[in-house]
Amino acid sequence: MVLNASDISRIMVIGAGTMGEGIAQHFAQAGLTVRLVDINADILARCGRQIEANLELLTEFSLLEEDPAAVVARIGFEPIADIADMGDIIADVDFVVEAVFENLDLKREIFAKLDALRSDIILCSNSSSLTISEIAGGLKAPARVVGLHYFYPAHIIPLVEIHSGKDTSPEAIAWTRELMTRIGKRPILVRKEIPGLIVNRIQAAYNREVTYLLDQGVATAEELDMAAKASYGFRLACLGPLEIHDLNGLDIVLKAGGKTRKTLCTDSEPSAALVKKVAAGELGVKTGKGWHDYQGRSREEVLKQSNRKLLQQLVSFNTLEKMAK
Secondary structure, rough: OOOOOHOEEEEEEOOOOOOHHHHHHHHHHHHEEEEEEOOOOOHHHHHHHHHHHHHHHHHOOOOOOHHHHHHHOOOOEEEEOOOOOOOOHOOOOOEEEEOOOOHHHHHHHHHHHHHHHOOOOOEEEOOOOOOOOHHOOOOOOOHEEEEEEEOOOOOOOOEEEEOOOOOOHHHHHHHHHHHHHHHOOEEEEEOOOOOOOOHHHHHHHHHHHHHHHHOOOOOHHHHHHHHHHHHHHHHOOOHHHHHHHHHOOOHHHHHHHHHHHHOOOOOOOOOOOHHHHOOOOOOOOHHHHHEEOOOOHHHHHHHHHHHHHHHHHHHHHHHHHHHOO
């Protein structure tokens, strides 16, 4: 690898789905040139429309300092016939982020092709459930393969998790971390190779308890969502769980946790209510019904409402971050 993080200005994002669109947009917002590739031209077109809508909302919340058209102009939406058809594109970039769906064989195929085309740039995967050692196994230059896990929507949520495989070099991690900081993300390092990384493991624990409470009839979906939003979720927006422990007193946390922990769900199988919903085709916003009913509203309308809430939260988060400095 010959680049320093400060030299990185041209990005390639592979996959224009829900994650790829936000990743590409955020790089472009930071002033970098992006080449966004996908084998499906229709998905690329939809992605372009969604990015334009996202930028309009950012403008509404005074979170965009330039004309949205200038941001879009920095993104090249490039259909490819096959993943083998990336040679000309990768020859003209400094940094790659793969954001296709979670399929190990597909990711290994993509990285093998990238590895053969360039040996001097960092290659990142947005994977959260697969390890970098699995993805980079057998490559000629696995030292420059980094895990870079974003959260949906990627252009709003500040955090990224940076993780490594057994062969990833410290330099690749350091440069990726520096780049993320430079473009306004809040990177954290996952210091051991572990399935699910950090955030998804924490989410899995509380999701299991939430669906257990639903299965047991302790509360409705609406009540459980309100319980989260108006109590512990309200605090977590500005205070981390360990900060809250310190405020409560570790002796209190130890005593209270000792009683509650014994009664928590420990099931390794998914919730019965969740299995029933999926079997019925009630998958959430994309089908019009999940835990809540979205019928009569388009996906775009629901997404816009959700993003408005998150953008207001981002404004508050940025203000609190400045106050803490």
